[in-house]
Structures are given as C-alpha cells and as structure tokens.
Amino acid sequence: MAARLKPGQGPLDYGSRLWLRLLFAAIFFVLYAPIITLVAFSFNTDKRGVVWRGFTLDNYARAWNNASLIEALTNSLVIAVIATVFATVLGALTALLMWRFRFPLKGAYEGFMALPIVIPEICMGVALLLFFVNSGMMEFFVHMPWPLNLGNIIFAHVTFCFPFVAVVVRSRLVGFNRQLEEASKDLGASEWQTFWSIIVPFMKPGLIAGALLAFTLSLDDFVITFFTSGPETVTFPVKVYSLVRRGVSPEINAASTVLIVITVVATVLAMKLQAPPRADKG
Amino acid sequence: MSDAIVSIRNVTKAFPGGVTAVDNVSLDIAQNEFFALLGPSGCGKTTLRRMISGLETPTSGQIVIGGEDMAFTPPNKRPTNMVFQSYAVFPHMTVEQNVGYGLKVTGVATDEIRRRVGEALDMVKLTALAARKPDQMSGGQRQRVALARALVKRPKVLLLDEPLSALDAKLRDDMRMELTRLQETVGITFIIVTHDQDEALSMASRIAVMDKGAVQQVATPAELYEHPRSRFVADFIGKVNLIDARVHRQIGRKIDCELKGVGRMELASDGLVGGQVAVAVRPEKLKIAIAEPASAIRVQGRVRDVAYYGDTSHVVIEAADGLDLSVNVQNDTRLGGSGVERGQTVWVHWAPEDSIVLTE
Numbered sequence: 001m002a003a004r005l006k007p008g009q010g011p012l013d014y015g016s017r018l019w020l021r022l023l024f025a026a027i028f029f030v031l032y033a034p035i036i037t038l039v040a041f042s043f044n045t046d047k048r049g050v051v052w053r054g055f056t057l058d059n060y061a062r063a064w065n066n067a068s069l070i071e072a073l074t075n076s077l078v079i080a081v082i083a084t085v086f087a088t089v090l091g092a093l094t095a096l097l098m099w100r101f102r103f104p105l106k107g108a109y110e111g112f113m114a115l116p117i118v119i120p121e122i123c124m125g126v127a128l129l130l131f132f133v134n135s136g137m138m139e140f141f142v143h144m145p146w147p148l149n150l151g152n153i154i155f156a157h158v159t160f161c162f163p164f165v166a167v168v169v170r171s172r173l174v175g176f177n178r179q180l181e182e183a184s185k186d187l188g189a190s191e192w193q194t195f196w197s198i199i200v201p202f203m204k205p206g207l208i209a210g211a212l213l214a215f216t217l218s219l220d221d222f223v224i225t226f227f228t229s230g231p232e233t234v235t236f237p238v239k240v241y242s243l244v245r246r247g248v249s250p251e252i253n254a255a256s257t258v259l260i261v262i263t264v265v266a267t268v269l270a271m272k273l274q275a276p277p278r279a280d281k282g
Numbered sequence: 283m284s285d286a287i288v289s290i291r292n293v294t295k296a297f298p299g300g301v302t303a304v305d306n307v308s309l310d311i312a313q314n315e316f317f318a319l320l321g322p323s324g325c326g327k328t329t330l331r332r333m334i335s336g337l338e339t340p341t342s343g344q345i346v347i348g349g350e351d352m353a354f355t356p357p358n359k360r361p362t363n364m365v366f367q368s369y370a371v372f373p374h375m376t377v378e379q380n381v382g383y384g385l386k387v388t389g390v391a392t393d394e395i396r397r398r399v400g401e402a403l404d405m406v407k408l409t410a411l412a413a414r415k416p417d418q419m420s421g422g423q424r425q426r427v428a429l430a431r432a433l434v435k436r437p438k439v440l441l442l443d444e445p446l447s448a449l450d451a452k453l454r455d456d457m458r459m460e461l462t463r464l465q466e467t468v469g470i471t472f473i474i475v476t477h478d479q480d481e482a483l484s485m486a487s488r489i490a491v492m493d494k495g496a497v498q499q500v501a502t503p504a505e506l507y508e509h510p511r512s513r514f515v516a517d518f519i520g521k522v523n524l525i526d527a528r529v530h531r532q533i534g535r536k537i538d539c540e541l542k543g544v545g546r547m548e549l550a551s552d553g554l555v556g557g558q559v560a561v562a563v564r565p566e567k568l569k570i571a572i573a574e575p576a577s578a579i580r581v582q583g584r585v586r587d588v589a590y591y592g593d594t595s596h597v598v599i600e601a602a603d604g605l606d607l608s609v610n611v612q613n614d615t616r617l618g619g620s621g622v623e624r625g626q627t628v629w630v631h632w633a634p635e636d637s638i639v640l641t642e
Contacts, residue, residue: 177368179366179368180370182337182370183364183372183431185336185337185356186432187384188358188435189358189383190358190387197383197387
C-alpha cells in the first residue's frame, strides 16, 4: 500500500518540518547575534562593556555629548545626502541612456559602468586616492572651509554609488510600456512634457529605491572614505574604527546602534519600493 | 475624392535593413467615414497607422490630413488621436487625469478641461469611475478611458488599433455597437487597423485590404465579400472554395471554361482572361442535394466531415480530381440537423452567378 502523507507533509510544506525550522533558527542566530549583542550592550551600565550590569540610556547621552563623534556623524550624513543627490541624478540619466538609446560599444559601456559594483573596494580607494593626489584635487579641497573640504569624499562616494542607482532604475524601466510614451505624444505632449509627466513618475519607485541604496552605501562606507579623506576630516565609520582601537566603549555601541537603525530603515524602505508593481502596466 | 480628410499619396516606407513595409500606397479616406485597414500581420497596416499618427515618417510620399501635408509633422502637432491596442492608459493617473492629460499639456484652461472631461466621460459612461486608478478597472473600462482620452481632444481623425481584440466575446458585441454609435454622434473619421476580418466587416463603411505592403482592394464590406478582385482578398475575407479552372475561349462577356473536378461551363467574366483562372464560391452559396439536381453546376461527392456549430454545420465534400468543397448548411429545423452524415454520397450544386472568376 502506498504511503500516505499527513497534513503538513506535502511537498511544498517544508516550513512545517522541525529540522528545517531548527536550521532556520540557527542561521538567524549566527547572522544576528553579534548585532543584537551590540544593540543590547549599548544599554549596559558597565564601563568596559563586557559584562551585563544593568539598563541605562547614559551611553546615548554620552555619545551625544562627544563632540568629535557628533562631528563625524554630521560629516557622514552631509556626505551621504549630497552624494545621494548626485548619484541619483547621474544614475537615473545613465539608466535612461542605456534604456533609450542605441550607440556603438553600448555593451562595453554598460559593463564599464557597472565596474564599481564588482571592483574590490580597496582598489577603488587606492585608485581614487592616486587620482585626487595627482590631479591636485586633494590639495584643492582639503583646505576649503566645511563642508567643501568633504568634496573629495563626496566625489568618491558618487563614483561608487551611481552604478547601483543606474542598475535599479534600469531594471524598473524594462517594465515600461513604450506605448505610454507614444500615447502621451499623440495626445499633444512634447518630448519634455512626456519625460516629466509619464517617464519620471514611472521611474519614481526605482529612483527612491536607488537613492536609499546610495544613501546607506555612502553612510557606512569605510574603505574608500579612509583612503580619500584628508588628514583632518573624519566620518563616522572612520571615527568608530579609531575609537575601537583604543577599546570598545558602550558609547560606540550606542552610536553604532543609531547608525544601524538609520541603515535598516532606509533598506526596508528601498526594498518596499523596489517590490514589483502589481497590475499597473497600463 | 475632394472631401478626403486623410489622403495618402504614393507613400513608401523602407526600413534600414531592406524591409519595405509600405510600398507606394495611395488611399483617400473621406470625412466622417468609418474606415478599416485590414490585413494579415506584417502586411504594413501598422506602419501605415504609425505614419498617419506621426510616430513614423515615410521614406517618400505625402500624407495629407485636413488639406495639409503632414508627413513630417510630429505626432503632438497632428489633428489625429489614437486608441492603442494595449490602451496605454497612464497607470499613475486617475481616470479623470488620464482623460484631461491631452488638454492639460496643450494649455487648455482648467475650467474648460473640467467641462470637456466631464462630457467625454459621460459619452463613454464612465462618470461614476472618474476618481479610479486604472489598476482598479477591467480591460473594457480601460479601453473606454483610452477612447474618452482621445475623443476629448476633438481630433479630425481617430485611429483605433485592434479595438476589439483584447475583449471577450460578449464585450466585443457591446463595444462594436458602442463604437458605431460614437462615430455617428461625434462625426469624426474613424480608422480602425485590424487583422480580424469580423472586426472590419461589422463596423467599417469601407475597408482597404492590405498585403505585402500594398493595398489589394478598397471597397465596402459587402463588395469585398461578394466581389473580391483577387485570390488573396477572396481567401482572406471569409471562407471560400477556390477551384482551378482552364479557360477555352471568350464569348462576349462570358468565358467558356473547364473547372477542375466539376466540368465545363460558361461563367460571366469581364476581365481579359488568360489561360488559368480561379473560380471562387462561398460555402453558404453551395447547396447539398441527395437526388441529382437540375442546376447547371452540379458535382457528385462523398461527405468527408461534418462539423456542428449550432446555427450552422460545416460540411466538407470530397469530389473527383481531389477537389474538396466546403458547404455551410443552415440548421434551420430543430430535428433535421445538417441532413447528411459522414460517408454519404451527395450532390453539390450552385447557381452560376454565385461563381466569382478571379484572374489574379
């Protein structure tokens, strides 16, 4: 007699099997335990942050009052915002170029454009540093007043962020029904009106997702920033690194938790907006 | 035609790569006409449509719309509007915004936009759905939005691309009547572009049949069906029995010819007749008889297939010389059915005047 399946044992009911659930739990534990520890210890009363002594919000207050930490965080946010704006515009235009036009060596261009995504960060860092030094840009920007002294870092961040925006926006544009554009022109709209009232609204979820991606990438970048920042400027990840070398303090935990929250919120938003649209192909 | 609203003069469109999609086409479409461009896919009708609406420019020739050569006028400057096959309703706008879009981009005052959008929505019976987004609507409703959006512009010519193809059978009938009604009310020239002969025959007042980039015949639906000028048109419009025939001689306005599998007879034909012609007879013009009929054209054969369609039955009869004849039988009594069964030997006959002699 053929074996009979019980409810929950169907071929697609993997989720209800115990061993699989345990495996999931183990994987999630390994992935998230360090982060949870970091967040938990940001509320710890113990000065050296190794043993749990009690709950407090003092660490947040102290991080807030640490002028150099706040300065680094401000730098990071300013860089991230400016770099995001530039990367989004540049990335969107690149995506449009690739979607809309045919030109010689398009394939090669597309490949080179995506290079910053795959190239090791350390190489990008060194390359950009050499470029800034040899072109005189390093010298030029470093002595500028704040926030212009962040110019080199912003430049570097735009360089590695815009391909991500381009990829996201490009994949959104693939779903665009070209007849919408033709309908718009047929109804009397010029090329420019069609772009702003039909194409841009269609790209919007891609633009927002790309921008948030660029923002998070820029905010927590360490390697490239480390290479391209001048001796005076410090960003948050670089500052944290220099503090950690002198021992982990709960203050850093607190500041890092804030950064994690910002990053997670931005990523969740980006993923939400990148979700494939339902039946809105027109 | 002097009152032509669209006049296509010697238009050719050759694409890079050597494909000539439209080859020296000339057509006149009159004011207030319900015109159809009909042809199989790849016949050039879509390219012609795109050239009329301005989405494509001709390689040579003129496209005169409302008395002005507009062959190179961009689409946003033409008095033509289009209902796309996919409807192309803007997904991020409400019904109202969709319909008002064409007025807004051309700088019509807000009050007038509101008034005209209201009228247009009223015309297509969508007033109740004005605030909906397209993704909350059915295909038929979206098509109405596309229709209102085009009509609100008050174009001289409205182009419709396969307007019924995406609708289900019931909705098709409604939409067909709706389009005919609208065309009569608004008094705009409608041009439908389709590969579906039913769509063209049932709505259009005149049809241009296209094949291989050229217009094969322009005529009313009845004329196309009963007086096709070529084998292609006879075969493409409706079903037809095409019988090869050899012409012996011409007698006045008649020809003396030998129909393969049927026999020798005299048929009316105006054209200069070569050696080989085709004789076309529509399946519903053929009659089946059990006993030998008195008709001038009759042929005996065996019933090979009977397909029952409810109102009619399609019978295939195998005659001599490998000739297959399709006969449509009206099932006009409840109990009679088609009256024949597979394997039966019967006579097929038809009136000589129901034969169409095709020379090309």
